[in-house]
Amino acid sequence: MIGMRGAVFGLAFTAMLATGAQAATYNFNLTYDGSNVSYDTGSDIAGGTVLNIGDQFILTLKAAGNSFWRVDSAYNSEFVPLDFSLEEANDRTVNVTSDFSRNGSTVNTITETGVVQSYVHAGANTWSLATGLEFDTVTLVWDFLATSGPGDTTIATLASIFGGFGNGDKPFYNSPAISYNTPAVPLPAALPLLAASLAGLGFAGVRRRKKVAQPA
Numbered sequence: 021m022i023g024m025r026g027a028v029f030g031l032a033f034t035a036m037l038a039t040g041a042q043a044a045t046y047n048f049n050l051t052y053d054g055s056n057v058s059y060d061t062g063s064d065i066a067g068g069t070v071l072n073i074g075d076q077f078i079l080t081l082k083a084a085g086n087s088f089w090r091v092d093s094a095y096n097s098e099f100v101p102l103d104f105s106l107e108e109a110n111d112r113t114v115n116v117t118s119d120f121s122r123n124g125s126t127v128n129t130i131t132e133t134g135v136v137q138s139y140v141h142a143g144a145n146t147w148s149l150a151t152g153l154e155f156d157t158v159t160l161v162w163d164f165l166a167t168s169g170p171g172d173t174t175i176a177t178l179a180s181i182f183g184g185f186g187n188g189d190k191p192f193y194n195s196p197a198i199s200y201n202t203p204a205v206p207l208p209a210a211l212p213l214l215a216a217s218l219a220g221l222g223f224a225g226v227r228r229r230k231k232v233a234q235p236a
Contacts, residue, residue, distance in 0.1 A: 043074035103143030
């Protein structure tokens with residue numbers, strides 16, 4: 021009896037390990053420069069990635085340099101603001117967390133639990149963002165829980181990733197409600213003083229030359 025129980029336990033444990041081994045986490049790290057989205061060095065490549073039930077992807081999109089986004093006007097329940105296009109149409113049950121940060125500190129978090137995403141998108145379902153919110157990075161965590169059809173879910177190529185289904189058919193980072201801002205680079209504090217000093221030296225030199233040119 022003990023041997024039978026041990027065998028059953030061993031099979032169950034092996035199955036659990038096999039199931040855990042099948043789950044994968046993908047890290048897609050991208051940067052937006054005001055015009056284009058590009059992969060960061062070392063990022064997983066989204067296009068062609070097949071997601072199975074239990075898999076997770078973490079999509080991090082950041083503004084280039086010291087740039088940031090600002091919510092300038094109402095952004096309420098906007099549909100699929102940051103998503104991948106998929107090759108298979110299905111109903112998928114997922115958990116999604118969207119974390120917004122500025123200079124490394126979280127400024128807003130949106131959590132969607134057990135939400136059903138239909139058709140051909142995977143990512144944030146809806147966002148509502150307060151006017152005046154500023155952020156330079158969005159980190160989206162997507163957990164694949166279940167599907168009504170075939171388990172395979174294939175992410176489309178990079179050119180088709182951010183198709184923009186809502187908000188004027190524009191993704192959030194190219195939205196009329198959210199602006200992309202690049203602060204002007206401040207001049208070094210000593211530079212104005214240096215310029216004033218050089219100007220003073222030039223003026224003094226002109227006065228000396230004029231004085232020398234006068235007849236005795």
